[in-house]
Structures are given as C-alpha cells and as structure tokens.
Amino acid sequence: MKTCARCDDCRWVCENHTDRPWLGARACGCGGAGAPCPICNAADVDTVPEMPKGFQADAVNKHFAQDE
Numbered sequence: 001m002k003t004c005a006r007c008d009d010c011r012w013v014c015e016n017h018t019d020r021p022w023l024g025a026r027a028c029g030c031g032g033a034g035a036p037c038p039i040c041n042a043a044d045v046d047t048v049p050e051m052p053k054g055f056q057a058d059a060v061n062k063h064f065a066q067d068e
Contacts, residue, residue, distance in 0.1 A: 007037035011050050023052065 007013050008021040014028035015035040021027050022034035036042065036049035043049035 004037060004040040006039050007041070009040075010052065011037050011041035012052060013037050 002009055004011075006019060006021070008024045008026055010021050010023040012022040012034040013036075014020045014022050014030060014032045016030055016032035017028050018035065018038065034052070041049045
C-alpha cells in the first residue's frame with residue numbers, strides 16, 4: 001500500500017517538478033536532480049534526509065558526521 005502519493009514512497013521527488021517522483025515507474029525523467037520529498041522525507045538544517053538505497057556520498061559535511 002502506497003503511503004506517499006507525491007513520491008510513490010521512494011522518498012525523493014524531481015527538483016524541477018516536485019509533484020513527481022524521482023525514482024520508480026512514475027519517475028519524472030526530465031533529467032533534473034532529486035530532492036527530498038517535502039511530505040515524507042523533509043529535511044532542514046538539523047535533519048538529514050533519508051538517502052536512496054545504494055547511495056554513496058562523494059563528500060561528507062562534517063556538521064552531519066556521526067563520528068566527530
């Protein structure tokens with residue numbers, strides 16, 4: 001059962017078209033970057049968004065580093 005209609009539960013939307021999922025069968029496909037879904041994966045200065053499965057960061061912001 002789908003819980004977030006905006007992102008189809010992938011937790012990411014198209015940065016250019018925030019009403020469309022970034023991954024999955026209904027993915028936007030415009031080539032825009034992904035952005036955290038504002039409904040189910042909201043992020044702010046203190047909250048890091050949940051990353052897509054298999055994501056590997058090229059760089060890490062020390063502000064968010066777990067092992068300081």
